[in-house]
Amino acid sequence: MPSTPTNLTTVEKKTIRTVILASSVGTLIEWYDFYIFGALASIISTKFFPSINPTAAYLSVLATFAAGFVVRPFGALVFGRLGDLVGRKYTFLLTLIIMGGSTFAIGLVPGYTTIGAAAPITVLILRLLQGLALGGEYGGAATYVAEHSPGHQRGYYTSWIQTTATLGLFLALGVILLTRNSLQLEAFNDWGWRIPFLISIFLIAISIYIRLRMNESPLFQKIKEEGTISKNPIKESFAHRANMKMVLLALFGATMGQGVVWYTGQFYALSFIEKTCNIEFVEARNIILIALVLATPLFIFFGWLSDRIGRKAIMMTGMMLAIITYRPIYKTMYHISDVAQKQEVAQSTTNPNNETTVILKSYADNTTYKETIKNISSPKPSVTKEVNLGTRSYWLMILLIFIQVVYVTMVYGPIAAFLVEIFPTRIRYSSMSLPYHIGNGIFGGLTPYIATRLTTHLDDPFAGLWWTIAIAGLCFIIGMIYMSNKIDENVAD
């Protein structure tokens, strides 16, 4: 298969399905490994980073916030280079082993009370390894699938890889909830939280088995046989003006905006409904999960559509809709959960003990509100507010999150095919990985943190959206003016 095929035989169709399966399962598991750390961050911080030790607390901040995201572009450089030198197959096999090994090891690290400062340092190193591995994985998987795909269906086939980030989040939440429900809370907090990390080794073993049976990418194999492999992919990618201009365009005209739209729709939205709208913990996650389930097939749809009308057209439309509608959407989300706007029908106050007061209110639309005030005699009592929406408001909230996830599928579904097509085979892995991980790891990954900080500093619940709107707006202008909507069907260059 020296160049990308145009019409697939039955055997080739079977091959491409196996290629997608092998790539997607591995990438999904890597996302799973990446997310369980975040989802269990609060427990991890108590086990490894005692707050009484300022140095350990500092390491905690670095480990949980910065390391996982910031290190991703470095992983892109390290493994991208390797992928262009030794091949796609073995490189993304290596990232899988590193990710699985570090995740499994996190589950084995003794706590701070047992080994002291060695615990947070070890966890930080393992988290850095996770970020590095993820930085190398995606570019390899996307390149591998794209280089097996026929030119006229590249958007469709690579869009399967694009679903893995969302499915990895499902898997992480599912395994954590299953473990949590199978154990007593005490046992889960004591040792049960290690189970999601430890079972990663089985998932990785399955994925390694599948990937080992795969062949090298046909396009990479071809340039290897011809002896035209790049001798220095990093230099060729980033020191040669003709390629560097495309790296910069990919970052500022596509991945930067795509990253902020993605993280706003899937992660900042959860933070907003939980912290600003006070939606109860489980209900907030249910809302996000239902919206994600409903919208995930659209990754495939927009990937398929991008083969017909172009990648740029869909990504820019998604970005534009996000820029225009984010503020009205978030204002509506805030409004439907604002109990001050609702007609109260009943109220009760109880005092379970001398230090706690619980106020329960219900409203005409079946919304309920619970306010728990603890330590009422202290100068600063702690107040927890929980809102459970009435049926109509609940489904309206799901619709508003669903709309945001649709934007995510529009900007993210076609991006793998877009990135693969703008770089040549000999330096494709290095060149596409860096803009992808700066766009998603830095601009996207920092979105919840920066947006929450803006909201707090400006004392405006919607101020955080200006980060997303500004970055997506700049990206939209650059993308519209500089990027081409033409599909490069032949990527065997």
Place this chain on the structure above:
Amino acid sequence: MNTLKRYLGIIWMLLGPASIVYAIWNAALELSPNAKTPPTQETYTFWIIIIAIFVPIAIGISLMGYYAWHGDYDHLDEERGVPE
């Protein structure tokens, strides 16, 4: 369109240094002993990370502006891709 691409290149070239100055200015305000809210360890961490990460990115957008001003993006359609 090519003229627009080139002139916008000047804006991207200026946007890089402008955003670096803006970030450093805000960091100085928040980390100053006279800041409205006294800086904490989290404030330092935030600004160190933001400046360390975004300065190279700001240099990148200036470089893109430089390429745009010199016409490197004028003929992308002809360089890559086939008509739909």
